[in-house]
Amino acid sequence: MAICPAANRAALPVTSAPTRGCKMAASAAMERLRYMLVLLLLLHGTESFYVPGVAPINFHRNDPVEIKAVKLTSSRTQLPYEYYSLPFCQPSKITYKAENLGEVLRGDRIVNTPFQVSMNVEKKCEVLCNFPNKPVVLTVEQSKLIAERIREDYYVHLIADNLPVATRLEFYSNREEEEKKKEKDVQFEHGYRLGFMDGNKFYLHNHLSFILYYHREDVEESQEHTYRVVRFEVIPQSIKLEDLKADEKSMCTLPEATGSAPQEIDPTKENQLLFTYSVHWEESDIKWASRWDTYLTMSDVQIHWFSIINSVVVVFFLSGILSMIIIRTLRKDIANYNKEDDIEDTMEESGWKLVHGDVFRPPQYPMILSSLLGSGIQLFCMILIVIFVAMLGMLSPSSRGALMTTACFLFMFMGVFGGFFAGRLYRTLKGHRWKKGAFCTATLYPGVVFGICFVLNCFIWGKHSSGAVPFPTMVALLCMWFGISLPLVYLGYYFGFRKQPYDNPVRTNQIPRQIPEQRWYMNKFVGILMAGILPFGAMFIELFFIFSAIWENQFYYLFGFLFLVFIILVVSCSQISIVMVYFQLCAEDYRWWWRTFLVSGGSAFYVLIYAVFYFVNKLDIVEFIPSLLYFGYTALMVLSFWLLTGTIGFYAAYMFVRKIYAAVKID
Numbered sequence: 001m002a003i004c005p006a007a008n009r010a011a012l013p014v015t016s017a018p019t020r021g022c023k024m025a026a027s028a029a030m031e032r033l034r035y036m037l038v039l040l041l042l043l044h045g046t047e048s049f050y051v052p053g054v055a056p057i058n059f060h061r062n063d064p065v066e067i068k069a070v071k072l073t074s075s076r077t078q079l080p081y082e083y084y085s086l087p088f089c090q091p092s093k094i095t096y097k098a099e100n101l102g103e104v105l106r107g108d109r110i111v112n113t114p115f116q117v118s119m120n121v122e123k124k125c126e127v128l129c130n131f132p133n134k135p136v137v138l139t140v141e142q143s144k145l146i147a148e149r150i151r152e153d154y155y156v157h158l159i160a161d162n163l164p165v166a167t168r169l170e171f172y173s174n175r176e177e178e179e180k181k182k183e184k185d186v187q188f189e190h191g192y193r194l195g196f197m198d199g200n201k202f203y204l205h206n207h208l209s210f211i212l213y214y215h216r217e218d219v220e221e222s223q224e225h226t227y228r229v230v231r232f233e234v235i236p237q238s239i240k241l242e243d244l245k246a247d248e249k250s251m252c253t254l255p256e257a258t259g260s261a262p263q264e265i266d267p268t269k270e271n272q273l274l275f276t277y278s279v280h281w282e283e284s285d286i287k288w289a290s291r292w293d294t295y296l297t298m299s300d301v302q303i304h305w306f307s308i309i310n311s312v313v314v315v316f317f318l319s320g321i322l323s324m325i326i327i328r329t330l331r332k333d334i335a336n337y338n339k340e341d342d343i344e345d346t347m348e349e350s351g352w353k354l355v356h357g358d359v360f361r362p363p364q365y366p367m368i369l370s371s372l373l374g375s376g377i378q379l380f381c382m383i384l385i386v387i388f389v390a391m392l393g394m395l396s397p398s399s400r401g402a403l404m405t406t407a408c409f410l411f412m413f414m415g416v417f418g419g420f421f422a423g424r425l426y427r428t429l430k431g432h433r434w435k436k437g438a439f440c441t442a443t444l445y446p447g448v449v450f451g452i453c454f455v456l457n458c459f460i461w462g463k464h465s466s467g468a469v470p471f472p473t474m475v476a477l478l479c480m481w482f483g484i485s486l487p488l489v490y491l492g493y494y495f496g497f498r499k500q501p502y503d504n505p506v507r508t509n510q511i512p513r514q515i516p517e518q519r520w521y522m523n524k525f526v527g528i529l530m531a532g533i534l535p536f537g538a539m540f541i542e543l544f545f546i547f548s549a550i551w552e553n554q555f556y557y558l559f560g561f562l563f564l565v566f567i568i569l570v571v572s573c574s575q576i577s578i579v580m581v582y583f584q585l586c587a588e589d590y591r592w593w594w595r596t597f598l599v600s601g602g603s604a605f606y607v608l609i610y611a612v613f614y615f616v617n618k619l620d621i622v623e624f625i626p627s628l629l630y631f632g633y634t635a636l637m638v639l640s641f642w643l644l645t646g647t648i649g650f651y652a653a654y655m656f657v658r659k660i661y662a663a664v665k666i667d
Contacts, residue, residue: 070110083109188295213230375444397557
């Protein structure tokens with residue numbers, strides 16, 4: 001807005017142009033201010049702008065706090081099941097929550113439970129279903145199923161006010177200092193164990209002691225106190241039917257811990273038991289905004305900093321190698337090549353200029369190469385945006401399923417960029433069938449992913465697991481693929497193909513140059529081993545936490561670290577790719593297109609080796625279908641990682657090759 005000094009306003013006549021300009025500016029500013037006020041009022045009065053799981057819910061005393069069940073999980077089988085797949089007590093009407101795409105793909109089936117919990121109201125012990133004189137009778141089949149789930153080490157996941165239940169684990173960090181300071185380290189386990197085994201006997205946790213923490217909100221004296229749930233813990237117990245003393249009002253008395261026997265489940269006969277629960281409320285100083293810190297607190301944050309420092313050292317090491325090559329060797333080469341005299345001698349010293357007439361010769365299968373690189377661009381854009389948005393806290397674990405939903409939709413919409421880069425590269429490689437190329441880009445990588453997932457899904461269906469994607473969701477994903485991604489890829493491919501192709505600085509000879517015999521260390525597989533180890537070393541520590549989150553039902557939230565590691569991965573892949581293509585061209589081998597793409601993705605080979613190591617040493621999977629699921633999904637991860645790193649390395653190498661050949665004089 002223009003500022004008019006008071007002296008000028010006094011001296012100028014009313015009709016002067018500056019005064020009219022100031023009046024117009026002032027009126028425009030008032031109009032903008034009015035619009036801003038209206039917008040603020042609209043936003044203030046619209047509560048639907050809250051993201052689900054982010055808006056706090058205020059409770060008054062005696063208000064019902066609904067306990068919902070999410071699923072049953074086990075790191076031994078990797079097969080989630082819905083809560084009522086086991087014969088737990090059911091409410092009069094079972095209601096499933098409407099779920100987003102991410103929740104469905106994760107296997108979440110959120111459903112109501114018969115637990116009656118009221119805000120700040122204690123319950124000593126209450127029978128959950130049936131009357132004390134009529135206990136729950138488990139048939140032989142149900143008893144076998146429960147015993148099998150206990151053997152497979154299943155956990156039960158409940159939520160209260162969208163906060164997952166956790167089991168407190170206390171232990172001494174140092175045995176020698178136990179007498180000195182009697183302080184215990186506290187960690188929380190996600191969910192609670194269904195039961196436990198003692199020898200060959202199975203025991204079910206049939207009593208749940210809920211401990212809920214609330215934060216009392218500050219209100220005026222005349223108003224009623226409001227509370228917010230800030231922590232949800234459970235202490236599971238196994239108590240034999242005879243030891244639970246219950247009356248006709250469904251109230252019960254818990255036995256003393258020393259004199260009670262656990263509730264055994266004999267899989268060979270019918271079993272009688274009671275499901276009971278108790279509720280205890282405690283006030284907490286934790287504010288609602290910090291309530292997830294309990295679940296996400298990690299004692300080994302320093303290892304992430306170690307990983308970052310390690311990765312930075314790797315990148316500086318690579319940068320040093322590159323600087324040595326480019327500043328010393330490459331500049332010397334270019335200076336020698338550009339000398340008028342003694343050209344023949346210098347040409348014998350270094351060989352990368354000798355292949356100038358063939359270095360931009362189109363490779364075999366240019367359509368497939370451009371299609372894979374287009375999918376790599378799609379993945380790169382999707383991963384970059386997802387990690388960045390998650391780093392800002394918009395995809396926290398409280399927004400259940402949001403991360404996977406966002407990733408799916410972003411991959412679809414990034415098809416326009418993948419198509420554009422693929423189309424332009426395809427034209428640069430002298431391709432002509434752009435429609436076929438666009439279809440290949442839109443279907444090659446997604447088709448492989450869909451095919452593998454469909455085969456795995458059939459096995460999960462056979463196990464009646466909630467991890468199986470329902471048929472309507474599968475149809476919806478297909479509609480998204482062919483209704484959103486495919487048209488956007490075609491659109492991007494059309495404009496990319498019409499755009500001017502990449503300008504290569506030298507012409508390609510008509511007759512291909514003969515490639516001399518290569519040394520053993522120029523072999524593709526040796527190149528993959530050499531090129532992959534440094535980028536993998538820059539990110540393998542973070543990979544452990546990602547694998548733990550995927551396969552051991554842990555929370556992963558360190559997206560700030562992950563964003564830094566991703567940037568370091570991009571830089572290290574680019575640098576190692578430039579080094580490898582330089583050595584290849586010096587060896588007078590101009591077939592660098594496919595080789596650079598394969599070699600740059602070499603770190604995916606180490607990810608595969610690490611996945612096998614993790615399977616053998618960290619997971620207790622012995623059955624066929626869980627093993628098939630693990631290696632099937634690992635294959636998808638490795639394929640996607642290869643596409644991502646291969647694309648990053650390819651474009652870095654392509655820019656490098658164009659730069660060095662543009663810097664020399666070609667006769």
